Amino acid sequence: MPRTKRIAALALLLAALPARAAVLPDDRADVLYHRYEGGGVTVDGPSVLVRKNLAEKYSVAANYYVDFVSSASIDVMSQASPYKETRQQASLGLDALNGKTQYSLSVLGSEENDYSSTTASLGISQDLFGDLTTISFGYSQGWDEVRKRGDPTFEEPVDRRTYRLGLSQVVTPSLIMGFAFETITDEGYLHNPYRSMRYLDDDVPLGYAWAPEVYPETRTSSAASLNARYFLPYRAAVHGEYRYFTDTWGVDANTVRVGYVQPVGSRWTLEAGYRWYDQSRADFYSDLFPRADAQNFMGRDKELSTFQSHMYSAGATYQLPSSGWKFLQRSTVNLFFDYTNYDYADFRDVLKGGAPGTEPLYEFDAAIYRLFFSAWF
Amino acid sequence: MRARIALCLCLLLGAAGCSNVEPWVKPYERQNLADPIMAADPNPVASSYLNHVFEVREGARGALGGHGGGCGCN
Numbered sequence: 001m002p003r004t005k006r007i008a009a010l011a012l013l014l015a016a017l018p019a020r021a022a023v024l025p026d027d028r029a030d031v032l033y034h035r036y037e038g039g040g041v042t043v044d045g046p047s048v049l050v051r052k053n054l055a056e057k058y059s060v061a062a063n064y065y066v067d068f069v070s071s072a073s074i075d076v077m078s079q080a081s082p083y084k085e086t087r088q089q090a091s092l093g094l095d096a097l098n099g100k101t102q103y104s105l106s107v108l109g110s111e112e113n114d115y116s117s118t119t120a121s122l123g124i125s126q127d128l129f130g131d132l133t134t135i136s137f138g139y140s141q142g143w144d145e146v147r148k149r150g151d152p153t154f155e156e157p158v159d160r161r162t163y164r165l166g167l168s169q170v171v172t173p174s175l176i177m178g179f180a181f182e183t184i185t186d187e188g189y190l191h192n193p194y195r196s197m198r199y200l201d202d203d204v205p206l207g208y209a210w211a212p213e214v215y216p217e218t219r220t221s222s223a224a225s226l227n228a229r230y231f232l233p234y235r236a237a238v239h240g241e242y243r244y245f246t247d248t249w250g251v252d253a254n255t256v257r258v259g260y261v262q263p264v265g266s267r268w269t270l271e272a273g274y275r276w277y278d279q280s281r282a283d284f285y286s287d288l289f290p291r292a293d294a295q296n297f298m299g300r301d302k303e304l305s306t307f308q309s310h311m312y313s314a315g316a317t318y319q320l321p322s323s324g325w326k327f328l329q330r331s332t333v334n335l336f337f338d339y340t341n342y343d344y345a346d347f348r349d350v351l352k353g354g355a356p357g358t359e360p361l362y363e364f365d366a367a368i369y370r371l372f373f374s375a376w377f
Numbered sequence: 378m379r380a381r382i383a384l385c386l387c388l389l390l391g392a393a394g395c396s397n398v399e400p401w402v403k404p405y406e407r408q409n410l411a412d413p414i415m416a417a418d419p420n421p422v423a424s425s426y427l428n429h430v431f432e433v434r435e436g437a438r439g440a441l442g443g444h445g446g447g448c449g450c451n
Binding site for chain 1: 399400401402404406407408409410412413414415417420421422423426427430431433434435436437438439440441
């Protein structure tokens with residue numbers, strides 16, 4: 001079906017649904033400082049989100065987000081020089097309520113010196129069965145442009161389509177469960193123009209050489225997740241999530257996440273969590289190819305290698321005393337910390353030396369900080 | 378792709394036609410579900426940042442929470 005017909009079909013679907021339930025999101029503002037440190041990479045910056053209801057039928061949301069990147073990652077150190085760059089992202093969204101149906105539209109743009117991205121999304125959600133069930137459907141279309149520093153003639157497109165299906169179900173007075181399914185298709189220039197693959201070469205002293213990666217120009221992935229959140233008898237909550245992922249590049253991944261939320265007194269809420277992630281490598285990934293033209297597609301992106309990660313999380317939320325301002329219902333200060341270990345099974349640390357293919361396997365730790373202020377009005 | 382859209386249509390329209398089912402959790406029984414600690418995504422600005430980190434560092438993508446929903450508590 002041509003793209004325009006598919007979008008028209010979705011629009012018809014939105015118009016055909018009967019008007020019922022749903023509640024617009026709360027009016028709120030969030031100001032966040034984020035910081036990521038790990039593997040020679042530091043990324044930090046602000047994110048600001050403001051959401052406001054209009055006429056009790058519409059909700060408008062705007063987000064501005066910045067990454068200040070300073071990278072001396074293993075890829076950069078083994079093939080290039082450390083660099084710094086800035087990525088800015090802005091989005092604008094509109095939700096509309098019609099009875100128990102909620103319609104959503106949003107646009108998002110991001111810009112860095114060698115990559116631009118624009119995404120438009122639409123979605124619909126519907127409350128059913130006495131508001132015990134919510135079903136949602138979404139579609140996004142993305143248009144990216146990949147550029148390359150030092151080569152003004154380099155300009156390659158990427159098109160992306162995303163289809164989402166969600167289901168939320170109240171099971172008991174203390175248990176709510178959810179299911180999500182998402183398919184993403186990409187078409188275009190899908191690899192990093194700076195990254196190289198490694199192959200055996202007896203003609204050089206190191207015993208290996210670098211050559212540009214060659215990737216497929218299409219990728220389709222599917223992910224399905226199941227989650228649950230349970231209210232404990234002494235006012236605390238436990239939650240868990242499992243996700244299965246697979247794609248046409250041969251990557252299969254499993255994600256398990258569990259968490260615990262405990263209010264303490266009238267103002268504090270403490271949280272703890274653990275996340276396990278495991279993936280298999282892409283079919284065309286290798287740490288060391290036997291020769292420069294070993295196969296049609298060749299990549300050495302460690303994000304497409306076989307690896308596991310363990311993430312441990314802790315967070316605290318403090319509800320601030322009433323400010324006396326009538327327009328401010330409540331406000332909180334929040335600090336979340338996540339510690340992650342990445343352990344690679346077939347990506348080697350060439351910086352540590354050794355005969356090609358016998359270097360130590362790569363691993364690194366990362367620390368993630370999120371400090372933010374939230375206000376509801 | 379046509380089949381996928383048709384499936385979604387059937388699911389949505391089919392489910393919408395069954396709204397007379399008697400709710401087995403009554404509105405007055407939803408106090409626990411309405412507690413802020415039961416919110417599916419209580420801090421969207423913080424969770425979307427973390428999801429961004431996952432997508433950059435991992436091969437997998439998609440279906441990470443934030444799929445809407447609610448308990449009809451408000």
